[in-house]
Amino acid sequence: MSTPGTTRRSTERGAGTRLFLLRAWLPAGLLAAWWLASAASTSLYFPPLQTILETLRQDWLGPGFAEHLLPSIGKFLAGFLIASLAGIGLGLIIGMYPALRAAAEPIIQFLRSLPPPVLLPLGLLLFGIGPSMNIAIIVFGAVWPTLLNTIDGVRSLDPQLTEMTRSYRLTRAQKIRYVILPNAGPQIFAGLRTTLQMSIILIVVSEMVASTNGIGYYVLNSQQTFAVPQTWAGTLVLGLLGYLANLIFIRLERYVLRWQAGLLATTGSGA
């Protein structure tokens, strides 16, 4: 097992490099084109990329790192984690009890139909300006996909697995930990991915209206003061942040659901 394992790993690494090159050439080319095309620009709205990157380095690796980036990341993580845990926890309870599900369904459908930005005025009234408002907006706006997917995933348990857990007298906690949650895993993660994307959107939007720091505040403020390179730089940082968050999330998903990839691979090839 060890020899084929290592061979496979080294070919995987080779394939990884190839994949990286395959993915990187276009963004790198576009950046280079942007750099060259904007080099001589005197337009107020389209400053040279060099200026933008200079600003990015000065602001975001300098004082902006602690003043704007860290608070944003902190609030985003707090909001995303609370939304995730609340979604999974409530989804588990609602999914396990049909009576509760019947009662909760209309309420959930109503709440999730509210466009999240509409929560901003209410959030401002209830929480004022500051991190708790930003986090609350993320939680109330982004919890729904995880909640709904968890309910669905919990319900989708094969009746024969339920019989197996009963016949072997697993406790409720064991059933949840070893059977229900892993079984719902693929659906929970699909929900979490949407929750993650909404969290990023909502942290920015809520910081724009109700914060005195953070990336959203920085971008809007720079635009209002005609600090255009800052607006560009902030936008780039946001893009990078979202990209990075997604990358980390996919890694985590692959690790947690590694059994599913194997299962799909074997059933898919009919082996």
Place this chain on the structure above:
Amino acid sequence: MKMTETYPQDKARTAPEAGAAVVNAEVLLQLQELQKNYGHVQILAGVDFEICRGEFVCVVGPSGSGKTTLLKCMAGLLEPSGGQTVFEGQQVTEPPAKLAVVFQDYSRSLLPWMTVWQNVELPMKNKFAKAERPARIESVLEAVGLGGKGSLYPWQMSGGMQQRAAIARGLAYQPDVLLMDEPFAAVDAQTRIELEDLVLRVRQEFDMTVVFVTHDIDEAVYLADRVVVLSGAPTTVSRNIAVDLPQPRNQRDTKLLPEYARLRAEVFELIQSAKSHATIR
């Protein structure tokens, strides 16, 4: 209420040890006038039989005779509409701790997110201390021919190996009785032969009482100390047939015995007549 009783003539049975007839044996599991209806449809119409400690009983019946329903009522997974199951003197109202079920569809009873080892260990968590488990898991995996394969996931194994893993899980739970619901229906013929012999071997090794539900007449006669033949739905016991074939059995010699052929024909005829008398639904 542990009862001891003399078997009536028609329920004569053979002990697991070669040929030694047992007249007095401890009754482990009793089905008393077991009935089950689904809505207006009667599936079980008073099924009545007993299983003694150490016995290997095969339950055969025509398809649609409610074999799985019967097994679920025995396992405490399904509440009967009438009558009762008594296991070790207690009425069965929930799955007993000393009873394990091996389900027909192994691919839906093993957990794909756990390795074979973890699958086997899961039901042991409430029964065995952590330190006791590894040696026991090792030994049951060895017994079912999966020694050293504990780190595989079920989906990395063939159907036959998965069912071996499911049997190992049942054995590791250390039940007094193992209920098997058409466990080899989904594997190919050669694997089935291997698994039949495997079940006979582990039954001996772990001194297990086995109730084996199947629609396969050959399998039933080959494995059993006694065959319980069911009628078609609504189901009752149509006959108890003692299988007095010598132990240990083997696929070639046992099946060449005239007695084997006679028993097989007897069960076959009963099933055929049950089919023709079954209410058409």
